[in-house]
Amino acid sequence: MYSKLFSVTMAAAFCCSISQIKAQTNVADDFKPSPLNQPGQEYPQVNSQGYARFKIKAPQADSVKVSLGLGGRGGTRLIKGTDGYFTGTTEGPMDEGFHYYHLTVDGGTFNDPGTLNYYGSTRWESGIEIPARDQDFYALKNVPHGNVQQILFPSASTGTSRRAYVYTPPGYEKEKSKKYPVLYLQHGWGEDETAWSNQGRANLIMDNLIAEGKTKPFIIVMTYGMTNEVKFGGLRNFKVDNFQTVLTDELIPYVDANFRTVADRAHRAMGGLSMGGMETHAITLNKPDTFGYYALLSGGLYTPEETAGKAKPMLIFMSCGSRERPDGVKTAATNLKNAGYNAVSYVSENTGHEFQTWRRSLHELAPMLFTK
């Protein structure tokens, strides 16, 4: 079945430079509501090929556009019907997985009232999910579930209580004497501490891996990386100091005091996606005695020169989507391996700088953590 779908998908993809009407003769008529719709909402919809279809009520509006569309083509313009609804379908199939988007209604930016919202691009955006062939690994299944809890930890350096989310694995409450390792997992620029469980489904990925016996149970801590607060004029100007203080001087001691953790570097990992990878890179190199496992998800590379002379990490994991720079992570891992490090690269097929890459990366990473 998959090969059949694939051939249709590829055909459609190659047609995209010709007129929309022609291309859309190949569109399968099996549209269903996106899994991320608000309760009871029929639109947006997605089909088995990855096309997305939108329907927006705005009877007196002149123009409704959807920011989502094929890369660089400026989104999808919806067509107004006599019933007051604007409708339209993406010109081609979207990558599998999660996508942010928004509407432009008569020149103003609004969210699609049909969908749930997700924090990205420094705002709560509409979300849509293109069901993926491998969606099973992050599906909600009838397995024991861990919990995701909001904690508010005191932060003297920023003069407030700050929020983090903590995933505790299934059984955490019952096995009262067991202690767990911890992964500190960072979101990307424009996102916040909600991203990894909302968009990333980190908790379900872990629940499923644990149920299959594929990973050790561990805690995941996700907090706000302050990535939107810095004067972010390009990567060169980013300073990690403020966040490093919050993370290593405030959050980690709080987590170690309030959760049953094994509080040493061999049982503490740091990882992050995109901008969160840059933070991970900087902080692990600044604090090599704090973290024993490093992971960059579409978030840069380590070189043997950077890590030389410091406490040796048990694992360096680097990943990205195949539409990013897969050769970069592969070469970096090879260089690190040649220098004697336990380095692993992973490339997510047919995805770019987006959450499907990072869901898959976490799924690959988790079984390698805390195994030394």
Add this chain to the structure above:
Amino acid sequence: MYSKLFSVTMAAAFCCSISQIKAQTNVADDFKPSPLNQPGQEYPQVNSQGYARFKIKAPQADSVKVSLGLGGRGGTRLIKGTDGYFTGTTEGPMDEGFHYYHLTVDGGTFNDPGTLNYYGSTRWESGIEIPARDQDFYALKNVPHGNVQQILFPSASTGTSRRAYVYTPPGYEKEKSKKYPVLYLQHGWGEDETAWSNQGRANLIMDNLIAEGKTKPFIIVMTYGMTNEVKFGGLRNFKVDNFQTVLTDELIPYVDANFRTVADRAHRAMGGLSMGGMETHAITLNKPDTFGYYALLSGGLYTPEETAGKAKPMLIFMSCGSRERPDGVKTAATNLKNAGYNAVSYVSENTGHEFQTWRRSLHELAPMLFTK
């Protein structure tokens, strides 16, 4: 200071039947961004009198309306400026506290891109907060904080894993042998399990009360009351059976197995707001051996006839806003007291069927729970 504000507010309120321009000569020029705005967003704004001001970019739109306004007056119509922004101020002051709203842009329903969203009216709506004189009791303060965690519990009766949020009080993780009472706390129609912590700030109300030594620490469990799934053709048609099964046969056993609870009726309370109060009323009367404390927040009344002959509740709490039917809860409490019950009524001043009433009600209720 408060009396001064009050006189201005009242004057403005009495003016509201005359022209908007005239009324707004009384509007104080101290507008600030609503506390519920998305990070960095300047609008909507609120002033010290409770007026709300909106600013929406929609250069090509003809009409933008805000659903929020004085009761029954159909909201606030915004005026388009030459800069492409629509602006406007409510005709009069709003009640203190939290309000849901949405925009109508050229006939379509959208959220205000400036604000956070809250689930109400069976959709994620824009939220705005009118700072209240008594906002201190639900403010985020530098006190020990409890956690709010998402749990996914197996539900055979509905064939899925269902979500609940669990508030555990400060110290829950550290005091590993201590067991806690539990309040099951329900949202209203159109809302879901996120309402009590997002709109209601139940966790902060508890943190602050506990820090002041005014209440015993207890756990709060908030789950989806299925109130939006029933064919809800008026209260008469509501059947509580499905939700009662989820709550008493599935969720309570799960919570008792996975959290350190005292699993008896003397340490188990049920409360709810509006529709959640109706559920509380029905389920406590159906299962008098399960719950020892009952609370209806703008959610109906108990009569001595209903409770007669059943296990006697340790407390019956009934509340509402002064703009609802305060005499109803007062009379019901008197009748119950005369019949030998420990019944309490509470009326929130100058509020209606809205979250400020319910925040205050929880603040009043918590110290009375689990004291027998």
